[in-house]
Amino acid sequence: MTSRERAAWGFIAPALIALAVFFVVPVVSSLLLSLTDFDIYALADLSNLRWIGLENYSRLLGNPLFWQAMKNTVLFAVFGVPLSIAASLGAALLLNARTVKWRPMWRVIFFAPFVTTLVATAVLWNYLLNTRYGVINWALTSIGLPAVDWLGDPSTSIPAILLFVVWKSFGYNMLIFLAVLQTVPDELHEAARIDGAGPFARFRHVTLPAIAPTVLLVSIISVAAFFQLFAEPYVMTQGGPAQSTVTVLYFMYEEGFKWWNLGSASAVAFVLFVCIFVVTMLQLAVSRRLGGEHT
Known part of the structure; x- marks a missing residue:
């Protein structure tokens, strides 16, 4: 090994160690934990811990509540992802237009929900959506x-939470789109306009x-993000x-911290x-296929 290679390994060693300690070890430990019946009794005394193999997975697949949770999660993702992308891209296109006044102010307004505490905004939306004294029902x-x-x-209930999640998170994606929109050469738009x-x-074409x-x-x-929704419904x-x-x-939270079925x-x-x-x-495969069809 040359001195340059040793120096390179020395520079990346801290990152590799941190990755191993805070990612690889927890993931492997969690995988092993899923093959046991680790519960509150094993937490008190490890001698109660038993190796049960894939029994947790078989029970899980036979649990109707898990399939209900999976169905709800898929619904959130199927409707939430297109809505979030459309809202963030639409806002980015609007703020990228030079004819819009006070663009910095609008950027702050659109991005503010993302940096606001999730629990605080969720509680606020609970009041807005309240049946008796909520502002939305008052308007209706x-x-x-x-x-x-x-x-x-x-x-x-799902559309209401979906609306909140899209409103809360679209500002982050908006900034990503806004950054990449500013890299599109104006000459391309001008040429298309002349044509x-x-x-x-x-x-569509430029x-x-x-x-x-992006x-x-x-x-x-x-x-x-939508597959990992937790705080909003909680x-x-x-x-x-x-x-x-x-x-x-x-569902995972309740299994682990309400019923203490950590395995x-x-x-x-x-x-x-x-x-x-x-x-x-699947997303990557579809993207490659569409990219191949257009080349």
């Missing part, structure tokens, strides 16, 4: 429409191809009504990891 009744039990009705292309045509990799990145980040509905907002991460909770974590990994691989 003032124009002659009936009040809606937004968080107490299974048919409206007679309208705003939609310029967006802007969208230029930001396609759209893929944002979609992957958004899918992972604060706003506690998984109700009728378990209509229980997510996989919320089962670890199994939920790895099932969730596999789901996110598979969806991410």
